[in-house]
Amino acid sequence: MGTYHLSPEQYADAFFFPEDKHIVRDELNKALKAVDANYIHRLEHRIKKTNGQIGYISVHIFVDKDNAGNTIKTYGVNQDITRYKDIEIELKNNEEKLRSVFRAAPTGIGVMINRMFTEVNDTICRFTGYLREELIGKSVRMLYVNKKEFDKVGKLTSEQISDEGTGSVETQWITKNGEILDIILSLTPLDIHDLSKGVTFTVLDITSRNIAEKALEESEQLFRSLYENSTIGIYRTTPAGKILMANPAAVRMLGYNSFEDMAQLNLEKTGYEPAYSRKEFKNRLEKNGIIRGLESAWIKKNGETIYVRESAKAIKDKKNKIIFYDGTFEDITASKEAEQKLQSSEARMRHLLNATTTIIYSIKVSGKNLQPEWVGDNIRQLGYTTDEVLNKKWWLNNVHPDDIEKTGNLINQLRDIKHFVVEYRFKNKQGQYKWIRDEMVFIPDKKNSVNGEIIGSWLDISKRKGVEEALKKSEENYRLLIENLTDTIFSLDNKGIIQYISPTGEQIFDEVVDNIINKPLADFIYPHDLADWQKNFNRVIAGGLVVCDYRIVLKNNEVRYVRSSCRP
Template sequence: FERCVKLGEPYDEELQIITGTGRRVWVRTMGVPERDASGKIVRILGGFQDISELKKAQEDLAQSREMLDLFLDSTTDMAFLKDSSLKHLITNQAYLDFMGMKAEEVLGRTDQDLLPPFLAEQCLKGDLDALRSDEQVLSREFSDGRVFEARKFPVPFSDGSKGVGGPVRDITDRWRAEEDLRESEERFRGVFENATLGLYRTSPEGKILMANPSLVKMLGYSSFDELASRDLSKDGFEPDYPREFFQQKVESEGEIRGLESAWTRRDGTVLFVRESARAVYDPDGKVLYYEGTVEDITERKQAEETLKRQSLRLENVINGASVATWEWNVQTGETVINDIWANIIGYRLEELSPVSRSTWEAIIHPEDLKRVYERIALHVEGKLPYYDCEIRKKHKDGHWVWVYDRGTIMTRSADGRPLVMFGIYTDITKMKEAEEKLRRSFGATIEVLTQVVERRDPYTAGHQRRVAALAAEIALAMGMGAEAADEIRMTGYVHDIGKISVPAEILSKPGKLSAIEMNIIKEHPQNGREILQDVEASIPLAEIVHQHHERLDGSGYPRGLRGGDILIEARILAVADVVEAMASYRPYRPALGIEDALEEIEKNRGILYDPDVVDVCLRLFREKGYVLAE
């Protein structure tokens, strides 16, 4: 007012005045100066307007806006309001935080101005859907791996236009949980539909709530609906298994595991099953339903019954045949034996029980135990079709009993480890005594024949003894065992026995032999065979002597045998014979020496002579220091 008086400026102001009654009133006062002809202000023209109600409305509006802002900013959800042009009118702080902007940067602008095209397009679609439908719509918008749920609704304005507003919530965690749940349900459904086991869920009242195709088929029904029509409380599947017993058992124990029983199929046939089940309770401890698995074990039950009958027959046969049997748990060492097993070594079964690995280790002769484990290991590795071994076991009275032990792996674990071996053994003591008697007789026969050769041709006799000694050493080094080596030694003593049919003047001739004389010499393997063919021996003595001049490539005599057709004993004798003959004196030449002899077999390794035999022979001389006997 003062500026209007002094400077002539119009005024328009709001102010509070106190009326005569003492009431405070908001008024709007306005005025303009009036001037005379000289331009001097002569008076002020103005008026007052009571605006108390307007100010009250403005205060209420400001308070409402403040409360709205407080409300919007107090929620973690984003909130917005857009006008009919979809420009932002209102946003809360959560919205601004998401945008990473200030209010002045957002208000008055559209999503197309603010957001990446892909997200802006999603937002626009939701906005338009709300405006067109004129009702709330729910939309999901995706951005940078996050998922947002927007509830958009139309907002009418006083000018008749409509805008869009609503909350937006980040539901990424919930959405991921829903996706995980959906995938889990799909996996469950896949397992449920394709499982080979029967799966079910039933109510306490006996209603079949769920059953997978395997169970439907197992019980002989064409569909789940047909199966579900059964009332388990009235007609359960077990002929002698009341449902009340099942319910009491599963509720008292919490679950049933591996319960085997007989169920009845739709056509009345019996189905043997193995069932596991549990009860599922509500928060108040009331049973909601039972769920479980069912495995068809009919074939297994039939196989067990068949095996039981076969085992009984086998037991009768074994007892009738007086055969000792054993069953060994390879992993634990526990062993099950029968009465005959114990009786053979002078015990009653109860005197040895319980039988463990240490029990039979104490009974087996120490010299045989290593061989037992070696043979078992070869069988475990698949190198032998079965384990077998001739061993000595200590009788209760202290003497040794010879037995023939034989067994095979019956079961293995999933990774191939042996679990159970089953076997038998028989008393071969009398047979071994007969063999020993035969061996002594055989040795005496060999000694007689050797003396015959020595008296006729001392040179041949010395050659045979040296060949015999070397051949036995080769056999031992090849792992053939002491018994086999001794048999080869005896064969070596008489390998040239056929030369007693060769005239002495040919054997001792100092010069080169004629073709006729050589042919006579070559007859000695055949002559030896004829001399020895009736001698009782545990090895093919006559045949070994017959073959000792055969060669791998078929160039030997008398039959030109090749490779594997030649007995291993004959192949050993062939190498020993050549080495001794070349290294020693001959009537027709001086000794060539051991190195020439070794070079001969090395040069013709795999051609004339067995490569394994040659390798062993070379090691004996070059590494072990073997020397031919005088």
């Protein structure tokens, strides 16, 4: 054949890729049967190179006919297109990879043109309840609660894109079944100079987070209000005499203008009458760990003496060393003989955090081998380039040492659990550790479920983590202070239903707290005292401070006398 001096069969065996022989054979048969003297046809097939590699060629086939119109020869012009084919295959693989990431990412991703959906991934369909066909070509207005919100988001994101090149806003979408979702919507134009080409957008569902934040905020407000509006003094001091915490009632009863003013007082040097020494107070707490109903004389800022009934408890560290005295006191100066005793409520604190732009990434899983394959360009917000991220050891070198085991164990279980969310610390390019919310899904290979791909998303939650840690510490301080008080603190709603009662209430009512909560306090009042108690309760509802004595009846019919101090 040609200058190779080979038969067609030998030529095909020597150069043609085995699976492509039929392509050439079929095309040659067509050429031989062609009736058109100007017959020309082009085909592509693979060849075996002398170095053993596979190449691609483009072949143009021509025919030579005799006077009777019979094909007597076929000619072929070969062109090596291996380089172009390799580029074409690589582009196709990259496109398939990006489409796979787009479809499987746990964060909602899509494309809009003039606020009309042109592309959405499975995640958006999942949390909106719509099929892809129901969204594509439709205005995003269909997902907004009302036109006002739709217009507001459009105006705000347009301004952000104009100023910063990207936009992000917290808003609400409504699902197909009418459920309201809280979301963070982030948009980036495909061409900053021509918005008509469309914008890519990501959607993060933060409904659960917002519900938790609202509950935390309401809880914080409730317990801070209880603490700050208490009618009895609440404090925390150290054995060295330093005042660490005092509520407004304590500051007011001792005649100080502010807590900062009062905190200058050194209880080791002043604050007690000679008849009652600080040393005795400390010795009793050291010996018994608790003091209940101790009456003593204290000195106010102006030098006046007030008599108080005090209860306190020693708080110890893990080495059994006293670090705090938590206590309460009430001013009994005006009613010492009647032994009035004020009671108060509890204070708690909680707090929370926020999200930033989502980073999407892909990891190839081959047995125990994990190889980063793709990451969004916005990884630069952590200071890294995409090339750095694709280094196999990059993640392990930058995750916080204390978080490696926890996170690594979850990743090893990902094949079984398919999806999880984990939070851990990660070092940015500047060497600072940032808290990251990492959500992953595992997509198993169809042929071998051990292998597959991890699609994940990162969110920087450092600010929220900082706030949470501070609030948890503050809440624990308030909670520990309140729950270690020896007086009983309770909270009623405007119908007299018990909303909260501190642990010491179990001793008074001879009931566990769970059996007291959500019951009317009137159910425990001695029948002959019920009318007077109701009058006093109405005075409290009307805005007054009421101190009163009454009897309660226990479940064994035992009657106890109690004194309460209440205010709205």
